[in-house]
């Protein structure tokens with residue numbers, strides 16, 4: 001393997017214009033597989049969720065999963081696609097152990113949905129990504145190569161095959177060539193996959209968890225000299241499985257293509273592997289052309305002909321789509337586009353919304369999720385939603401602050417206690433004794449003590465140096481272990497010393 005010296009990103013963009021094509025596979029969350037009744041539940045023992053149909057045994061016949069078709073139409077509609085009045089499945093023939101039938105049931109020239117678009121926000125601007133098609137197909141089995149250093153087949157001693165995944169419904173969403181993104185190509189790619197993931201989740205057709213392989217992205221990239229019309233030869237980086245990796249893969253391939261082209265070399269049309277560790281890609285196999293798969297219409301399945309009435313019914317039932325919802329919430333919460341982008345990137349929209357639904361003011365809900373909790377999630381290296389605290393608990397903390405039982409510092413300690421598994425907010429407040437000292441008698445005593453212990457400062461304040469009160473407030477706060485309302489303490493001090501605030 002020859003390692004190409006990369007060209008700097010700036011130099012690559014000065015000479016070339018990137019063209020991308022993104023192919024995203026989404027595993028649908030149906031209970032059963034696309035063409036048989038086998039369960040799709042995760043985590044079962046290998047090869048326990050198979051039957052003659054998904055194993056491709058002679059004499060078995062497939063039946064289309066109606067929920068799978070419905071999900072495909074919903075996705076197509078949400079992507080502003082036209083929905084085919086009549087379309088067929090096709091056999092994609094290939095000989096590889098992950099597909100026991102030796103063909104994958106897919107769609108070829110008759111996709112269920114085509115000609116759509118998805119608008120994405122990049123740096124406060126709208127970028128329209130055009131959709132070529134969204135088609136139905138089935139997932140392959142899973143191979144595990146054992147004994148090698150890399151987990152790939154090269155160097156492995158043996159391979160294990162699990163066909164539980166073979167036949168799980170997939171929707172493949174293919175963009176038209178994405179041109180005009182220029183230096184923002186990596187961000188556009190990431191923004192598109194992010195928006196698509198949000199869209200899929202909002203439709204309820206898949207959880208679209210990339211880390212679980214429920215959503216995977218193939219990144220096609222080519223460069224053409226600045227000003228040229230003709231596309232260059234593309235490479236296809238397969239199965240990129242995080243948003244950040246999508247961005248990195250595009251960036252790396254731009255720099256690699258530029259290096260090869262700049263040296264007078266040619267880009268080979270091939271698939272490539274992405275490496276998380278350093279963000280690089282390496283050569284996979286030379287890409288098959290469509291004709292290598294000898295597609296032909298699937299003879300065992302009836303064509304799919306969704307009635308217009310059904311399509312319109314599904315259109316009418318679509319939820320508010322994420323971008324529309326985001327713009328609405330942005331106005332309701334009074335945020336800038338940039339602030340809303342941060343909330344989206346942090347995965348906090350649903351958490352903040354749920355916290356508000358539990359009675360918290362919008363600014364407070366956002367403050368906790370985007371501040372203290374985001375910091376904790378970051379430290380622990382987990383998603384915000386994975387923190388062991390619920391929106392209802394955050395809302396309860398907000399309520400305790402509002403009624404004056406907690407100040408900001410105590411609220412932080414309460415949240416810390418909830419995260420540490422000490423119970424709900426009220427339980428933590430009781431256990432840790434965190435309530436603000438609002439008992440005027442106790443507070444008065446603490447103030448008297450502070451005045452007595454700091455006679456010189458007290459004299460200064462009596463003499464008109466009101467600013468010196470801060471030192472006494474500090475003393476009282478210390479004595480009450482931070483559990484007093486600082487503003488009230490200050491009032492009391494001035495009152496007792498007979499000065500006007």
Ligand SMILES: [Zn+2]
Pocket residue numbers: 033036037038049050051052053054055167
């Ligand atoms: Zn089956």
